[in-house]
Amino acid sequence: MFLAFAGMALAVTLRFLPHPARTIVMSMSDYTFNGNNPTLRLRPGERVRFLVRNDESTPIRHNFEIVGLGVPCGTELEPGQSRVISVTVPKRGTFAYRCCTHRGMGGALVIGSP
Numbered sequence: 001m002f003l004a005f006a007g008m009a010l011a012v013t014l015r016f017l018p019h020p021a022r023t024i025v026m027s028m029s030d031y032t033f034n035g036n037n038p039t040l041r042l043r044p045g046e047r048v049r050f051l052v053r054n055d056e057s058t059p060i061r062h063n064f065e066i067v068g069l070g071v072p073c074g075t076e077l078e079p080g081q082s083r084v085i086s087v088t089v090p091k092r093g094t095f096a097y098r099c100c101t102h103r104g105m106g107g108a109l110v111i112g113s114p
């Protein structure tokens with residue numbers, strides 16, 4: 001009985017909490033993000049945690065920028081280093097993500113219908 005009540009209370013509480021941010025791993029290797037610089041589709045207004053990680057096996061440094069979403073190039077990451085960048089995306093739009101150091105290393109974030 002008590003457990004049922006506690007479960008109900010928990011369900012009600014969780015319902016009113018904001019959705020936790022989704023984590024998207026961005027693995028930087030071979031001068032790409034996730035192997036092929038994928039186009040990432042995001043839900044309108046969702047909160048996203050980008051876990052940006054330099055997975056190079058040779059001493060190549062990368063960084064991460066999202067143009068137009070207030071995520072500037074930070075300091076370069078050495079192989080083995082990572083950084084978490086949290087953003088709340090707008091309702092719609094297409095934005096470029098990229099490494100500022102290497103031309104051609106980047107892709108698109110698409111929010112809502114293109």
Ligand SMILES: [Cu+2]
Nearest residue numbers: 062099101102
């Ligand atoms: Cu790079």
